[in-house]
Amino acid sequence: MIARRFFIASAVAGAALPVLPAGASRYAAKFHANEFPNPLLATHTGQRLRFYDDVVKGSKVLVFNMMYASCRNICPPNTAGLLQVQKLLRHRMGRDVFFYSLTLQPDLDRPADLHAYARRHGVGPGWTFLTGDRQGIDAIRRKLGYFDPDPNVDADLMQHTGMVRIENHALDRWMMMPSQLTPAKLARSIVELAS
Incomplete structure (x- = not known):
């Protein structure tokens, strides 16, 4: 079923946004600012921010995943893989590359829970965990392509996708890739999308 989720997430995201393979970052996917939800969110450190205004707008390269x-x-395992990518990009993290993990359980995952998760996994600077109200998180995950068209499958947390969405907002470029690629391949794709 998880493999099905990978395929469905990619296919659904591809209907709204082209899913670009590594090396194809020269192609722009149109994903305009007025199409982004802008709900109020909380970070794992308790900071309050708006999704579009404070996370997306003006940023260089963003890497999103759901957890x-x-x-x-x-x-x-997704977090462990992304930690390796974070280490490879250590000099860029928090400067021109930013990781964001959005919770699939905003009703349960408070900032303190996300902070404990980040500490438990050794997450470093430049990686922020986000929570908010259910409606806001659902609007974001749907816009980013993290949903299944079957509501029963979509509601089953055991079937959530292991994909990462990578975005260069300044150049209006997007791609979605499996988070279980080798850290070197993911890091290379992120760097390519930055140029």
């Missing part, structure tokens, strides 16, 4: 603090399935 939840009590996940024992796909989240820990």
Whole structure:
């Protein structure tokens, strides 16, 4: 079922946004500012921010993934892989590359829960975990292509996708890739999208 989610997430995201393979970052996917939701969110450190105004707008390269603090399935290996990518990009993290993990359980994952998750996994600077109200998080995840058209599958947290959405807002470029690619391949794709 998880493999099905990878395919469906890519296909659904591709209907709204081209899914660009590594090396194809020269092609722009149109994803305009007025199409972004802008709900109020909370970070794992308790900071309040708006999704478009404070996360997306004016940023260089953003890497998004979905997770939840009590996940024992796909989240820990995805986080471990992204930690390796973070280490490879250490000099760029928080400067022109930013990671954002959005919870799939905003009703349960408070900033303190996300902070504990980040500490438990050794997450460093430039990586922010986000929560908010259910409506706002759902609007964001849908816009980023993290949903299944079947509402029963979409509601099943055990089937959530292991994809990362990578975005260069300044150049209006987007791609979606499996988070289980080798850290070197993910890091290279992020760097390519930055140029």
